[in-house]
Amino acid sequence: MPSLPIPLIDLAAPRAGVTGRLAEAAAAPGFFQVVNSGLDVTLADGTLASARAFFACDAEAKRAVSRTLKNPFGYYDRELTKNLRDRKEIFDFAPGEDTPWPAAMPALRPALESFATECHALALRLTALLCEGLGQAPDSLLAQLSPHHSSFLRLNHYPLHDVLAGEAPAPGPLGISPHTDAGVLTVLLQDAVAGLQVQQQGRWVDVPPTPGALTINIGDMLQVAANDRFTAPLHRVRASDGQARLSIAYFLNPGYQAVIEPLPGLLSAEPAHYRALSWKEFRGLRALGDYGDYGEEVQISHYRAPSGT
16 A cells, blocks of 8 residues: 655744645645654653553453443444444543543543643644634634633554454444544544555555654644635544554544634635534534444535535
8 A cells, every 4th residue: 555745844843834834734635744743752652551551451341431422431442434333442531521431540541631731732733823824813713722622532442353243243344434534633643553544636545653743634624714725634544454553633623612614814715615514513413423323424515605616
């Protein structure tokens, strides 16, 4: 499988050059990697180790902290993407929400809280730079993301064997089926095992992990705000083959009161491609499709304006 020459951007470089490179990468392919991000390396390594220890627990211990339809935080091993069960298990945590924690792992909560705090600061910084790259004020999206937001941290484990073998219908053929991320942007910490792929020119190409770098991708809400100048890329994860894989994703999401629409400053040259959409409505419909097979998964294409391209 070919690898994608994904842009690698040094955030310690001069600001003007950084904003230009970020905007270019956000337009295509919608993925990029960053170094010198300010995120503590020791904290990142420790969080990966904590995640690995959690997923090494037996099934009974993990399921004791399972999420439910009413509470979307905690452990889950039956998530769907595009109505197919993923070959993975997850643990979701959101600051301020009612996350169930494993009593036998008291260090897990402080590790995830610290890591989420650093990821959130980085994600806001990147969003400001990306708005600047659009020629807009750096704080153009700040009111949608602060002080209220619905961001969360996800631990992903892609085991070699189906954890539900014999308990549930067979999963789909992939770790995660093709999808775009619903929110503003995603900060991804990967271990050394490749598996992430992005669709480019009709082909699936690998986005390999780069030592010392974080992988970033644009989400649906930033594509809407950018009026299609930025791309929320279609991506997937291959099923593990020969080696299990671990990753940690921080999803920067608006507050539930937010209404997302193309930034007004981008509409002088062309019309809005999307009608205003309620993040609470959009996220709620997407979450239903993740938790169980409740019909077609909502996409931002459902919110395109009649005159949108």
